[in-house]
Amino acid sequence: MIDINNISFKYSDSNFQVFEDLSMYIPDSKPTAVLGPSGCGKSTLLRCITGFLKIDKGEIKINGIDSYIINKNKKIGFAFQETALLDWKNVEENIFLPETIGKQVMTAEEHVSQMHFLLELIGLKKFKKYYPSQLSGGMKQRVNLARSLFTKPELLLLDEPFAALDLLTRTKLAINLREMIDKLTTPTILVTHSIEEAVIFADRIIILSNAPATVREIISKDFRVDNQKALESPLYLSTVAKCRQLLLED
Ligand SMILES: Nc1ncnc2c1ncn2[C@@H]1O[C@H](COP(=O)(O)OP(=O)(O)O)[C@@H](O)[C@H]1O
Ligand SMILES: [Mg+2]
Incomplete structure (x- = not known):
């Protein structure tokens, strides 16, 4: 379980306030997506969770322990946008x-x-x-x-893992990723700006606003998208539409 409690973070070089008293609670039971517009602070949030970036205020706990300590013991797995293979x-x-x-x-x-x-x-x-x-x-x-x-790891963080791929591959991989994660017990958080990826992958979708990011809504879904055909189902399409509407609100 991740407990993000009233965190604030500002990039000191640009003086850009990414978070101001942001709180979020993520139980580990279900694959979760954090969905938000580009620049709202998704990558920054994951870096704050690992402790690569130090929050100015608040706390981030994983099962009651400060998240950076968990990361020091290699118990946070992460695949970030720019983590390339050697x-x-x-x-x-x-x-x-x-x-x-x-x-x-x-x-x-x-x-x-x-x-x-x-x-x-x-x-x-x-x-x-x-x-x-x-x-x-x-x-x-x-x-x-x-x-x-x-x-x-006790927690897996994925930052736009399919960003560099074409749309068809991305959809297939999002379905495939969910299949793989279901074979593990590792709680997983995927951050993305792609509504489709979030809806395909996650059972819980946390929608963020523009920076300073706030939680706009948490959507729970209980249907599975396990093949290409499911991308045409009314339930999938209406969930995508609902997320889009929430994302566009300002
Ligand atoms: N190293 C940095 N220094 C200063 N500002 C940054 C840095 N990295 C990101 N930012 C700014 O912080 C905001 C959030 O960035 P980021 O977390 O990468 O957003 P997202 O992943 O949601 O697209 C953006 O406005 C971005 O310009
Ligand atoms: Mg990012």
Whole structure:
């Protein structure tokens, strides 16, 4: 469970106030999307949760513990917009990367079993010796996801993971991502400006306003979007329309 309590954050170089007394409570039971317009502070929020950025006020707790402490122990997995794979490392080496940085948090046996599990999860077992230049955009994103899961995080943060991909691939991957997350117990938060991705992936959608961001509405949905056909269902389309309306409000 994540408890964001009255946080404020300002970029000191630009004097831009991104958050002012923002509060948000996210129980871990359901995949969650944070949806908001570009520039509203989604990426900043994830960086505040990891502790890469230090909030000026308030607190962010994960299961009652300050989130930056959880991150220090490699228990937050993240795939950020700009986290690219290393071109000179193959799929396996890229997935293993988090354990090569800082202190190791797993045993050698755990390394082997986790690698096996993740390659199976992302369906790239046959490609484990391939280099990023030999993979499609969608495959690279799946490797990126596996990497963020390597140290068995207590929380997974995904920042616009499909931003660089074409629309059709994005839709497929969002469906695929949900399937993969359902095989894990890791609470996951996806931030995106894409309404479709949010509705496909999440059961709970937190809609933010422009900066300084406030929670405009929390939408719960209880239907699944598990194939392309479901993108034509009235329930899906009306949820997308509802989110769009809330996003456009000002
Ligand atoms: N390093 C930075 N220094 C100063 N301002 C920044 C920095 N990064 C982002 N901002 C500003 O903070 C606001 C929120 O940015 P960001 O969190 O990246 O938004 P989002 O991810 O929702 O598109 C934007 O107005 C952006 O220009
Ligand atoms: Mg962003």
